[in-house]
Amino acid sequence: MAQHDVEITISKTGEVNAHIKGAKGKSCLTYSKWLSEIVGKIKNQQLTSEHYEPEIKARIDLEQNLGIDE
């Protein structure tokens, strides 16, 4: 079981800052896409070291779970 954490800050003006932790490889991009579908436009995105770690089939499962089409 992998632990996925998301820390979301909604500023006074409504701008959203999200920090996705625990999602390896392209899985974090799946979360990014999902959040943009909920909130709005991605203004800025930075990938951290975890993004470059190997992903297994977790990303496909996550996409299906979040209902995102590739």
Place this chain on the structure above:
Amino acid sequence: MGAVLVLTPVIIGSWPAITAAVAGAASAMGLIVSETVKESVKQDQSDTEQNVELELSDSKVLAESMTTDQEIVLTKGDIELRVKRDERGRCSVCAKGTGHSQTELKQIAEEFTQKLTQCFVYDKVMRELKNKDFQVVNEEVSEDESIRIHVRRWMD
């Protein structure tokens, strides 16, 4: 780590969803919802009454769930705010009041639209997080009025 992203909100929602966010923003700012549905009637404006209208540019109020000329009227003292769907389908906020300058009214309207946006985004994010079985680990409001939410889920 994973990813860090910044998102600019876009308000797309039905009139009931907008209404819920308006109620939240009104409560936070000490505004009273005086009317929830009102026929759009041209009213006489006195010489001393100022009027400022702001449009939420990145907004779209879905029209299927509302009748025409629906609006919400909020009051605080002698200031009145009207939230409505304009002709282009966008959400707009009109502030007016006697004895207040255009600058003051604009400031109040801007403050309200920001709070409305924050409430709308919060409601939507929390609803979607719950739908995807995220557990809320922590939630707090900071001194700068931002809302911090920490959620977690377990994946096979």
